[in-house]
Amino acid sequence: MSFALAAKAFEDGVPLKVTGVATAVLGAIVARKDAGLAKVEDLKGRKIAAIVGTSTFFDIRALTLKGYGFDLQKDTQIVTATSPPDMVTLLGKKEVDAIIAWQPITDSVVFRGEGVYLIKQIDLWRKATGRAAGFPVHVCYLVHNDFLQKNPQIARDLNEAQKDAVDIWYNKPARAMEIVAEVTKLPKDVIQVAHKETVRMLHGLPDEQVETLIAQLKINKEFGFLKSDIWDSPDRIRREFFHRA
Structure with missing residues (x-):
């Protein structure tokens, strides 16, 4: 699940624990190739397609505000899209100058030479x-508290399975891409780009x-996505939100 959405669900009362991580952030701002955009600041006043309700849009908006002011x-002029393919269509028709999206949509647009x-x-x-080191997370593993209490080994099992997946991703890339193709049905060349562009596969805590x-x-709280006071207390976060097997 999205890490940001997991935190949102937790503060809304869902009894869950984050037991491990899976992938670093997957988002990006992709500019139309002929839009004349060379740097982030060039986006001011331009048309950008985005799915405004997603955690990726919120994160990128917050980080741009914090980093670029x-x-x-x-x-900018946000054009609300209804789905990732909708963003691709808007970019292809030159109705927007850029899109805020995530893999593999971003990779497919770049691969085709449109962005x-x-x-x-x-x-x-x-x-x-x-922070020059460390990787913020897009996808995490979470377990319902009741199930975790009855089956405490599930956290370790999930993390070990994810570690195996990470090992395949980096040490057996051909097999990794074969598995991705079986699951996603994406073209082989797009998967190759996605594999190369993936920031980092992760496991454990x-x-x-x-x-x-x-x-x-803390950033998600600072910019309003999260509301609870728990996010101001690292000790409470470690104790109440995470489960480390």
Whole structure:
């Protein structure tokens, strides 16, 4: 599940624990190739397609505001899309200058030559936070509290399975891409680009990762996506939101 949405569900009362992580952030701002956009600041006043209700849009908006000092929702012309393919269509018809999306949509647009990466979410994170190391997370594993109490081994099992997946991703890339093709039905060449452009596959909840996640939650609270006071207390986050097997 999206890490940001997991935190939102938790503060809304869903009894869950985050037991591990899976992938680093997948988002990016992709500019139309002939739009004349060379840097993030060039987006001011331009038309950008986005699905405004997604956690990726919220994160990229918050990081741009923190890192570059302008608000994508107020200082650009946001064109609300209904789905990722809708964004691709708007870009292809030149009805927008850029899109805010995530893999593999961003990779397919770049591969076809219709767009170029203006900036990736990970680079926005590094600029906004000043953190040169560590990876903010897009996808995490979570388990319902009741199930976790009755089946405590599930957290370790999930993390071990994810570790196996990470090992395949980096050490057996051909097999990894074969599995992705079986599941997603995406073209082989798009999958190859996605594999190359993926920021980082992750597993478990090591200390450094927990610190990065706490910083991620703090930004989500700072810019209004999260509301609960728990996100101001690293000790409470470690104790109440995470489960480390």
